[in-house]
Amino acid sequence: MSLKKSILLITVILLIDQISKIYVKTHFVLHDSVEVFSWFKIYFIENEGMAWGTRISDFVSFISDRTAKTFLTSFRVIAIFGIGYWLYSAIKKRSSKILISAIALIFAGALGNIIDSVFYGVIFNDSHAQIATFLPKEGGYDTLLHGKVVDMLYFPLYKGYLPEWLPFYGGKFFTFFEPVFNIADMAISTGFMMLIVFNKRAFSKKR
Template sequence: MLGFSLALITLILDQATKIYAYRALDLPINEPIVLTPFLKLIVVWNRGISYGLFQQDGDLGRWVLIVVSILAAIGLSVWIRRTRAKLLAASLGLIVGGAIGNVIDRLWYGAVFDFIQFHLGDWSWYVFNVADAAIVAGVIGLLYDSFVLEGRRGR
């Protein structure tokens, strides 16, 4: 239940923040919006996967990414149902919620709406959204579970 609850919370937060940034802040017109000396909101349309890898300009590539993301979400959901480990379920839930959030963007906009940018002077970390942050946190949780907790459970 924890994994599915986190997936739903992630999905709702992701879509709510995207709608707010896009519609309420009218970010495509008002960008950049500087929040702090190291954080601003800008618009980036990501037609690839994480960190802008494998950019897809055509509909075929977009649909391949949509199908792969949906299949991954289904597979990870099966894993959530089968696990009893709380961190593993939570991590998988974050990934599923983030994946579904980004699929919605690809279906609605044709690309993923990224808008949060951390930067230090001219150096900038990649532009992301709540779904991306959840996916990264979920992967970190999976790695921790795999390399640290799995060995402890096996004893």
């Protein structure tokens, strides 16, 4: 897979990711939802931390949320350079198409969420009880590196009470699949799944 095709794949994913996020951010109030199907909704939330809303400060109590957010965003920026080098190296070594495609997907997804974390706090105002404005005159809702990642894809495939005989969770209300995510998250997950499922083909050794 050539460098041009990799860049095209990354560009397409980034465009779809950012267009969907900007549309939701500028047309929905926080926690608004639209039912597309009974099992799929557009549900606008914002993620301040890592995957599933986890924060560094949840594990390290002496770090404030803002310091943790700055550290997390800075780490993401550094990590994207590492992923970019991995992609360039794989292309240069003429690695398998699966490996290059997987790295390109991970790179595009990581970059898409980094754009939110770095810039969205500056270029948008708050979405609480109002529809956000792009480049508001009064300024954004936060400073550089403190933006929130926009999530909107929600697939509640099943909702109901679990059987009483189940240990620990019996009788409790359960939703599958509960996490809300975005296109960038899908790209990252797809890339990692490709590396796991097609591991031997992705990392095949030439004679």
